[in-house]
Amino acid sequence: MDLEKKIKTKKATITIMGMGYVGLPLACGFASAGFKIFGLDNNSQKTKKINQGISYIEDVKNNEIKTNIKNKRLFATTDESVLKKSDIIIICVPTPLDEYKQPDISLLKESVNTVKKFLKKEQLIILESTTYPGTTQEIVLPILEKNGLKEGKDFFLVFSPERVDPGNKKYKVKNIPKVVGGISKKGTNLACLTYASFIDKIVPVSSPKVAEMSKLLENTFRIVNISMIDEMALLCGKMNIDIWEVIEAAKTKPYGFMPFYPGPGIGGHCISIDPFYLSWKAKEYNFYARFIELAGQINSQMPHFVVTKIIFALNKNKKSLNGSKILIWGVSYKKDISDTRESAAYSVIEDLIKKRAKIEYFDPFVKKFKVKNKKIKRVSDKNLQTYDCIVILADHSDFDYEKIAQKAKLVVDTRNAIKSRKYKNVFHL
Numbered sequence: 001m002d003l004e005k006k007i008k009t010k011k012a013t014i015t016i017m018g019m020g021y022v023g024l025p026l027a028c029g030f031a032s033a034g035f036k037i038f039g040l041d042n043n044s045q046k047t048k049k050i051n052q053g054i055s056y057i058e059d060v061k062n063n064e065i066k067t068n069i070k071n072k073r074l075f076a077t078t079d080e081s082v083l084k085k086s087d088i089i090i091i092c093v094p095t096p097l098d099e100y101k102q103p104d105i106s107l108l109k110e111s112v113n114t115v116k117k118f119l120k121k122e123q124l125i126i127l128e129s130t131t132y133p134g135t136t137q138e139i140v141l142p143i144l145e146k147n148g149l150k151e152g153k154d155f156f157l158v159f160s161p162e163r164v165d166p167g168n169k170k171y172k173v174k175n176i177p178k179v180v181g182g183i184s185k186k187g188t189n190l191a192c193l194t195y196a197s198f199i200d201k202i203v204p205v206s207s208p209k210v211a212e213m214s215k216l217l218e219n220t221f222r223i224v225n226i227s228m229i230d231e232m233a234l235l236c237g238k239m240n241i242d243i244w245e246v247i248e249a250a251k252t253k254p255y256g257f258m259p260f261y262p263g264p265g266i267g268g269h270c271i272s273i274d275p276f277y278l279s280w281k282a283k284e285y286n287f288y289a290r291f292i293e294l295a296g297q298i299n300s301q302m303p304h305f306v307v308t309k310i311i312f313a314l315n316k317n318k319k320s321l322n323g324s325k326i327l328i329w330g331v332s333y334k335k336d337i338s339d340t341r342e343s344a345a346y347s348v349i350e351d352l353i354k355k356r357a358k359i360e361y362f363d364p365f366v367k368k369f370k371v372k373n374k375k376i377k378r379v380s381d382k383n384l385q386t387y388d389c390i391v392i393l394a395d396h397s398d399f400d401y402e403k404i405a406q407k408a409k410l411v412v413d414t415r416n417a418i419k420s421r422k423y424k425n426v427f428h429l
């Protein structure tokens with residue numbers, strides 16, 4: 001049976017490489033649609049948890065995994081030989097930056113070399129990991145064609161950017177349109193057919209480069225606008241204007257405006273990382289993507305700005321930072337999630353400790369938190385009045401922030417969690 005028929009009849013076996021916040025929801029989606037799925041990951045802890053029906057990704061519920069494991073549609077493994085019996089292979093491995101903010105596609109290359117070992121005719125290979133335009137064509141294709149097999153004739157190679165908004169209750173994989181760009185038209189069609197098995201809207205484009213670039217445009221759009229509003233917050237602070245009230249007023253404009261909100265620094269391993277894949281690649285064309293670089297500079301200063309705000313607040317109570325007891329409220333990179341990657345909390349706490357403040361944290365989602373290998377004490381949200389200052393970095397829902405304002409000596413609120421402006425002990429960004 002040819003690949004197209006296998007996809008149409010759901011007889012195709014799909015292996016998803018990388019069981020993270022992208023791979024696991026995707027695996028469950030395809031399994032629920034009726035495909036046989038191998039979840040391939042080099043971390044045996046993860047594969048064991050999946051096979052026990054335990055989710056370690058907030059947006060995936062245990063019973064979603066359990067059902068698919070029970071009906072033998074999903075099986076997690078560390079054994080790469082499952083690629084031999086896979087008709088479709090989807091690569092969802094991390095593409096981080098190295099310590100010099102340069103793209104690090106080593107994991108991606110490793111995965112592609114593993115795929116090459118088992119590459120056979122009629123296989124569809126899809127790359128989902130965010131990367132710079134040209135990666136699929138210039139890096140992945142040559143590796144896969146090394147065996148003499150030809151893309152478009154023997155196998156098919158496609159780029160389809162992952163789009164996951166951690167913690168978003170409304171948009172899940174199924175109802176987020178899926179952009180698909182293949183090296184060959186046939187590859188594009190086969191990938192569209194595959195994703196259409198459970199995703200509502202598929203968006204085919206003319207090449208992998210267009211698909212790679214569309215993802216980077218999405219995330220560059222966010223880092224530039226978030227950094228722009230952060231800079232506006234700094235300016236409004238100088239002009240003694242309430243930036244939060246300004247945004248509320250501006251967003252009454254029914255067209256041509258989209259609100260972004262200041263914060264302690266852009267976290268997460270997408271918005272604060274992906275755009276630098278583009279600014280790095282641009283230099284190959286002797287082009288400097290200044291908006292991205294500027295956004296990065298502003299973003300990297302925000303934690304420092306938060307610390308100066310804390311110093312300013314303590315100063316009002318004639319308290320020095322040195323020796324002050326500070327509670328950090330929320331250490332995840334945004335509200336209502338447990339993910340702390342690239343969280344501003346790391347830089348804020350590191351700076352406060354350097355200035356000899358005594359730090360503890362409260363976060364219902366994050367059970368333990370270390371800064372430069374120093375364990376930060378996790379406390380309950382009681383006895384707020386025992387702290388010299390409470391710093392809200394993540395405004396997790398379902399807490400009474402007014403009560404925090406009433407009980408705390410001082411609050412530095414970087415998320416406008418406390419809406420009232422009547423509290424003289426509360427300092428907003």
Ligand code: SAJ
Nearest residue numbers: 163164165166226260261262263266267268270271333334
């Ligand atoms: N942030 C602000 N102000 C804002 C919006 C966000 O300070 O107005 C901060 C957040 O607190 C957080 C960071 O920016 O620290 C990133 O948050 P985010 O929600 O913009 O992005 P992620 O990384 O949680 O998820 C994003 C997706 N989110 C949205 O589009 C809303 C999307 O950009 C991508 O699909 C996804 O990353 C990805 O996988 O690239």
